[in-house]
Amino acid sequence: MISNWGIHRVLFCPGVAGFYCTMRPMSLIVDLHTHSTASDGTLSPSELVTQAGAAGVGLLALTDHDNTEGVAEAREAASGLGIELVSGIEISVTWNAGVVHIVGLDIDIENPLLCRGLAGVRAFRQWRAVEIGERLAKAGIPGAYEGARALSNGRLISRTHFARFLVARGYAPDMRRVFKRFLVSGKPGHVPGRWARLEDAVAWVRAAGGQAVIAHPARYSFSRSKLRRLIGEFSESGGSAIEVVSGSHTREESHTMGRHARDFGLLGSVGSDYHGPESLWNGLGCIAPLPDGVEPVWAAWGQSRQSTHHNTP
Numbered sequence: 107m108i109s110n111w112g113i114h115r116v117l118f119c120p121g122v123a124g125f126y127c128t129m130r131p132m133s134l135i136v137d138l139h140t141h142s143t144a145s146d147g148t149l150s151p152s153e154l155v156t157q158a159g160a161a162g163v164g165l166l167a168l169t170d171h172d173n174t175e176g177v178a179e180a181r182e183a184a185s186g187l188g189i190e191l192v193s194g195i196e197i198s199v200t201w202n203a204g205v206v207h208i209v210g211l212d213i214d215i216e217n218p219l220l221c222r223g224l225a226g227v228r229a230f231r232q233w234r235a236v237e238i239g240e241r242l243a244k245a246g247i248p249g250a251y252e253g254a255r256a257l258s259n260g261r262l263i264s265r266t267h268f269a270r271f272l273v274a275r276g277y278a279p280d281m282r283r284v285f286k287r288f289l290v291s292g293k294p295g296h297v298p299g300r301w302a303r304l305e306d307a308v309a310w311v312r313a314a315g316g317q318a319v320i321a322h323p324a325r326y327s328f329s330r331s332k333l334r335r336l337i338g339e340f341s342e343s344g345g346s347a348i349e350v351v352s353g354s355h356t357r358e359e360s361h362t363m364g365r366h367a368r369d370f371g372l373l374g375s376v377g378s379d380y381h382g383p384e385s386l387w388n389g390l391g392c393i394a395p396l397p398d399g400v401e402p403v404w405a406a407w408g409q410s411r412q413s414t415h416h417n418t419p
């Protein structure tokens with residue numbers, strides 16, 4: 107059992123499909139950004155937790171897009187494996203005419219304000235899915251909505267499900283190219299619209315007792331000044347942390363984000379953004395340590411939980 111979450115050296119190993127971290131951890135392996143079939147991941151919540159256990163992860167957050175349906179199953183699976191499961195969410199936000207993602211960690215998934223907010227976001231997501239299908243049909247690709255819905259198993263529909271459908275039908279050779287050809291701004295399957303507002307997403311997470319984190323900040327391709335404007339507004343809204351280390355960040359980007367976290371007095375988070383074993387570049391728990399001087403977002407959780415959930419260390 108985890109005796110001290112303040113000890114947080116995270117082992118680094120490159121994410122390669124089919125390989126786990128083979129070094130057994132002397133210290134806690136943390137992964138606070140993962141997806142299951144409750145959104146656009148390919149493993150069920152319990153399969154994800156099992157894989158996390160095999161990878162040596164001790165502190166794991168399930169952060170599906172705009173819904174928390176997988177958390178109960180993940181928690182159940184984690185309890186049998188000695189993994190601390192953190193209830194999480196990744197909220198889609200429209201900021202400055204672009205999309206950013208806000209991860210919420212350690213949330214009460216039954217909080218009414220959070221639940222109402224997420225229901226609104228999912229309503230837009232569902233409308234958008236139908237609209238994507240219609241636009242692709244006009245572009246000569248019939249049946250995409252039905253195809254994406256079938257791949258989502260009746261749960262939330264993401265562009266990832268459209269991408270998988272299009273690749274399976276041979277419209278593009280791989281995920282990277284299918285997004286580029288069909289699903290990004292200016293392409294037939296891109297539908298602009300309104301996700302949550304930044305300050306609302308942060309407020310929902312806080313109302314649910316959690317901590318808000320800017321997900322994969324280096325992925326937005328913002329200029330330095332625009333990124334710092336985002337971090338400033340996020341911080342003023344009550345946001346807690348930046349995902350300094352991400353499966354989609356280079357080492358250099360992680361160091362840059364670490365400097366931003368320190369400058370703004372924000373905590374740091376680490377997360378693979380794992381979507382399943384198909385992705386070659388980010389393995390579960392296979393993420394670098396936080397840069398020196400960045401306070402981990404999870405350091406304070408252990409202290410409060412040790413007194414409630416842990417007996418003796």
Ligand code: AMP
Binds near residue numbers: 281285
């Ligand atoms: P959505 O929230 O439905 O707009 O879908 C966004 C999701 O699509 C992200 O969370 C990623 O999982 C996935 N995604 C976005 N861009 C790419 C890309 N270029 N290649 C693969 N997956 C992507």
Ligand code: MN
Binds near residue numbers: 264
């Ligand atoms: Mn995703």
Ligand code: MN
Binds near residue numbers: 196207322
């Ligand atoms: Mn994201």
Ligand code: MN
Binds near residue numbers: 139141196
């Ligand atoms: Mn994600």
